[in-house]
Amino acid sequence: MESMDEIREELRQPALELRALIPEVMKGYAETARAAMTEGELTSATKELLALVIAITRECDGCIVAHARGAARQGATRQQVGEAIGVAILMNGGPGTVWGPRALRAFDEALAERNSS
Numbered sequence: 001m002e003s004m005d006e007i008r009e010e011l012r013q014p015a016l017e018l019r020a021l022i023p024e025v026m027k028g029y030a031e032t033a034r035a036a037m038t039e040g041e042l043t044s045a046t047k048e049l050l051a052l053v054i055a056i057t058r059e060c061d062g063c064i065v066a067h068a069r070g071a072a073r074q075g076a077t078r079q080q081v082g083e084a085i086g087v088a089i090l091m092n093g094g095p096g097t098v099w100g101p102r103a104l105r106a107f108d109e110a111l112a113e114r115n116s117s
Helices: 004-021 023-037 044-058 061-073 078-092 094-116
Strands: none
Touching (some): 004 023, 004 061, 004 094, 023 044, 044 078, 044 094, 061 078, 061 094
Protein backbone atom coordinates (compact mmCIF):
# COMPACT_ATOMS: atom_id res chain seq x y z
CA MET A 1 0.00 0.00 0.00
CA GLU A 2 1.15 3.49 -0.74
CA SER A 3 1.65 5.79 2.22
CA MET A 4 -1.09 8.17 3.26
CA ASP A 5 0.79 11.09 1.74
CA GLU A 6 1.21 9.27 -1.58
CA ILE A 7 -2.49 8.45 -1.74
CA ARG A 8 -3.49 12.01 -0.84
CA GLU A 9 -1.11 13.41 -3.44
CA GLU A 10 -2.30 10.98 -6.10
CA LEU A 11 -5.92 12.05 -5.56
CA ARG A 12 -5.37 15.79 -5.01
CA GLN A 13 -5.21 17.05 -8.61
CA PRO A 14 -8.00 14.84 -10.01
CA ALA A 15 -10.20 15.91 -7.08
CA LEU A 16 -9.52 19.59 -7.78
CA GLU A 17 -10.32 19.06 -11.45
CA LEU A 18 -13.57 17.27 -10.64
CA ARG A 19 -14.52 19.98 -8.15
CA ALA A 20 -14.09 22.55 -10.92
CA LEU A 21 -16.43 20.57 -13.19
CA ILE A 22 -19.18 19.93 -10.63
CA PRO A 23 -18.77 22.46 -7.82
CA GLU A 24 -22.34 22.28 -6.53
CA VAL A 25 -22.26 18.48 -6.27
CA MET A 26 -18.96 18.58 -4.39
CA LYS A 27 -20.21 21.38 -2.13
CA GLY A 28 -23.37 19.38 -1.38
CA TYR A 29 -21.33 16.28 -0.59
CA ALA A 30 -19.07 18.27 1.75
CA GLU A 31 -22.11 19.67 3.57
CA THR A 32 -23.58 16.18 3.93
CA ALA A 33 -20.28 14.87 5.28
CA ARG A 34 -20.07 17.68 7.85
CA ALA A 35 -23.65 17.05 8.96
CA ALA A 36 -23.13 13.28 9.23
CA MET A 37 -19.88 13.57 11.20
CA THR A 38 -21.06 16.22 13.67
CA GLU A 39 -21.03 15.17 17.31
CA GLY A 40 -24.42 13.90 18.47
CA GLU A 41 -25.55 10.86 20.41
CA LEU A 42 -22.58 9.19 18.71
CA THR A 43 -19.24 10.86 19.23
CA SER A 44 -17.33 12.10 16.20
CA ALA A 45 -14.64 9.51 16.99
CA THR A 46 -17.23 6.72 16.85
CA LYS A 47 -18.52 8.06 13.54
CA GLU A 48 -14.99 8.10 12.14
CA LEU A 49 -14.53 4.47 13.25
CA LEU A 50 -17.79 3.53 11.52
CA ALA A 51 -16.64 5.29 8.37
CA LEU A 52 -13.26 3.55 8.59
CA VAL A 53 -14.94 0.13 8.79
CA ILE A 54 -17.09 1.00 5.77
CA ALA A 55 -13.97 2.18 3.91
CA ILE A 56 -12.34 -1.20 4.59
CA THR A 57 -15.47 -2.96 3.35
CA ARG A 58 -15.51 -0.84 0.19
CA GLU A 59 -11.75 -1.38 -0.30
CA CYS A 60 -11.26 2.37 -0.77
CA ASP A 61 -7.72 3.55 -0.01
CA GLY A 62 -8.67 7.23 -0.24
CA CYS A 63 -11.55 6.69 2.18
CA ILE A 64 -9.31 4.71 4.54
CA VAL A 65 -6.79 7.55 4.58
CA ALA A 66 -9.46 10.18 5.19
CA HIS A 67 -11.19 8.32 8.01
CA ALA A 68 -8.00 7.05 9.64
CA ARG A 69 -6.92 10.70 9.83
CA GLY A 70 -10.36 11.67 11.09
CA ALA A 71 -10.26 8.98 13.77
CA ALA A 72 -6.82 10.18 14.90
CA ARG A 73 -7.99 13.81 14.96
CA GLN A 74 -11.05 12.86 17.01
CA GLY A 75 -8.94 11.06 19.60
CA ALA A 76 -9.66 7.42 18.75
CA THR A 77 -7.10 5.07 20.25
CA ARG A 78 -5.13 2.44 18.39
CA GLN A 79 -7.01 -0.21 20.40
CA GLN A 80 -10.36 1.25 19.31
CA VAL A 81 -9.21 1.23 15.69
CA GLY A 82 -8.05 -2.37 16.09
CA GLU A 83 -11.40 -3.45 17.53
CA ALA A 84 -13.28 -1.64 14.74
CA ILE A 85 -11.07 -3.42 12.20
CA GLY A 86 -12.00 -6.68 13.94
CA VAL A 87 -15.65 -5.97 13.11
CA ALA A 88 -14.67 -5.27 9.50
CA ILE A 89 -12.89 -8.63 9.38
CA LEU A 90 -15.95 -10.36 10.88
CA MET A 91 -18.24 -8.85 8.26
CA ASN A 92 -15.86 -9.18 5.29
CA GLY A 93 -13.85 -12.33 5.94
CA GLY A 94 -10.60 -12.61 3.98
CA PRO A 95 -10.74 -9.18 2.31
CA GLY A 96 -11.02 -7.63 5.77
CA THR A 97 -7.72 -9.25 6.68
CA VAL A 98 -6.10 -7.47 3.72
CA TRP A 99 -7.75 -4.05 3.98
CA GLY A 100 -7.82 -3.97 7.80
CA PRO A 101 -4.03 -3.82 8.12
CA ARG A 102 -4.01 -1.08 5.47
CA ALA A 103 -6.39 0.90 7.66
CA LEU A 104 -4.28 0.32 10.78
CA ARG A 105 -1.17 1.52 8.94
CA ALA A 106 -3.02 4.63 7.75
CA PHE A 107 -4.18 5.30 11.32
CA ASP A 108 -0.65 4.87 12.67
CA GLU A 109 0.66 7.35 10.07
CA ALA A 110 -2.11 9.81 10.93
CA LEU A 111 -1.47 9.47 14.65
CA ALA A 112 2.26 10.03 14.17
CA GLU A 113 1.51 13.09 12.03
CA ARG A 114 -0.94 14.42 14.65
CA ASN A 115 1.52 13.82 17.51
CA SER A 116 4.36 15.56 15.67
CA SER A 117 2.29 18.72 15.12
